[in-house]
Amino acid sequence: MRIPCPFCGPRDSQEFSFLGQTGLKRPDPNAPDAQKQFHDYVHIRDNKAGLTKELWLHANGCRSWIVVERNTLTHEITGSEFASPLTKEAAQ
Amino acid sequence: MADLSLSPRSALAPFLHAGHHGAEGKTGVKLREVTACALAELTAFKGQKAALIKSTQNAFGVALPAANKSVSKDGVTFISVSPGKWLVTGEGAAEHDLVERLENAAGSLAAVVNQSDARAVVEISGDKARSALAKGVMIDLDPAAFKTGDAATSFAVQFWITLWQTNDAPTYRLAIFRSMGRDLLHWLESSAAEFGYDIHG
Ligand SMILES: [Zn+2]
Secondary structure (H helix, E strand, C coil): CEEEECCCEEEEHHHCEEEEECCCCCCCCCCCCHHHHHHHHHHCCCCCCCEEEEEEECCCCCCCEEEEEEECCCCCEEEEEECCHHHHHHHC | CCCCCCCCCCCCHHHCCCEEECCCCCCCEEEEECCCEEEEEEEECCCCHHHHHHHHHHHHCCCCCCCCEEEEECCEEEEEEECCEEEEEEEHHHCCCHHHHHHHHHCCCEEEEECCCCEEEEEEECCCHHHHHHCCECCCCCCCCCCCCEEEEEEECCEEEEEEEEECCCEEEEEEEHHHHHHHHHHHHHHHHHHCEEEEC
C-alpha cells in the first residue's frame, strides 16, 4: 500500500505509523461519568465499513502527522492532508 | 594554558577497511565516509519561513530548497527534510563556521541545532551505486524519478535516512544517526559486494 504524504509524495506504507480515527475528543476528567467517557475514548472505535479519515505519522520520512482518507472496503486512498495547519503553513 | 580545542572523531573510521572488496576485477561502487563535514538542522519558527528564506538567501546566496530537493553553494548544502526544516552540511572552508553563520542568518526566525556529532554521512558512487542502494532504499532511484539535486527522508533496511544525489555519476550521500553507521556500512558492503567495491579511507 502506498500513502500520499502531502510533503514527500507517495511513499510505501512501511514508512508510516498508524494512530487511528480522527475526531476523538478528550473527555472532561471532572465530569460525573468521566470513567465511562474515558473508557469509550480509549477503547471504543467506529470500525466503519467505507470511507474513513485516519491519522498517520510519516515516522520514517518527514515526520509529519497527516490525515488520510481511506476506504476500508476497497483500501483505496482518496486523499491526504497535513493534520496541523502549522505543518501546512511550514510546507508551503 | 592547555590547548582545549577539540578535533572531530570519525564515526566510521574503525569499520572502514580501505581497498578493494567484493567481486574481483571490477569496481561498480565506491564508498567513503564524508569527514570534515559540519552538520546542522535549521527549523523555521512559526510564521517565519518566508523571512528565513530571504535571510539565508542573503547570507549564503541560495534559496532554501522546496520539498524533496537539495541545493549547494560554496561548500554549503541545504537539504529539505521536513516542512520548514533543513539539514545543512558545511565542507571545506564552510566546515568551521557553519553553525555560527546559520545562527547569524537565522536570528530569531529559526532554531539551529548542531548535528555534527550526531550524524554520520556516507558517500556512495559509481555506475552500480544505484543498484546497490536499490536493494534497501524504499524510494524509486531511477533517473526518471530521482536525479541530481533530489533528496528524500526515507527508510532503508532498518534506518531512518536522509538521502540526496550530488551528481550524475551517480553519487549519493546518506546521513544517518552515527551510532547506526556500522550497521549501515555492513548493509552497503553486502549490497555492493556483487559489483566489486572500493573503500576510500
Ligand atoms: Zn512525508
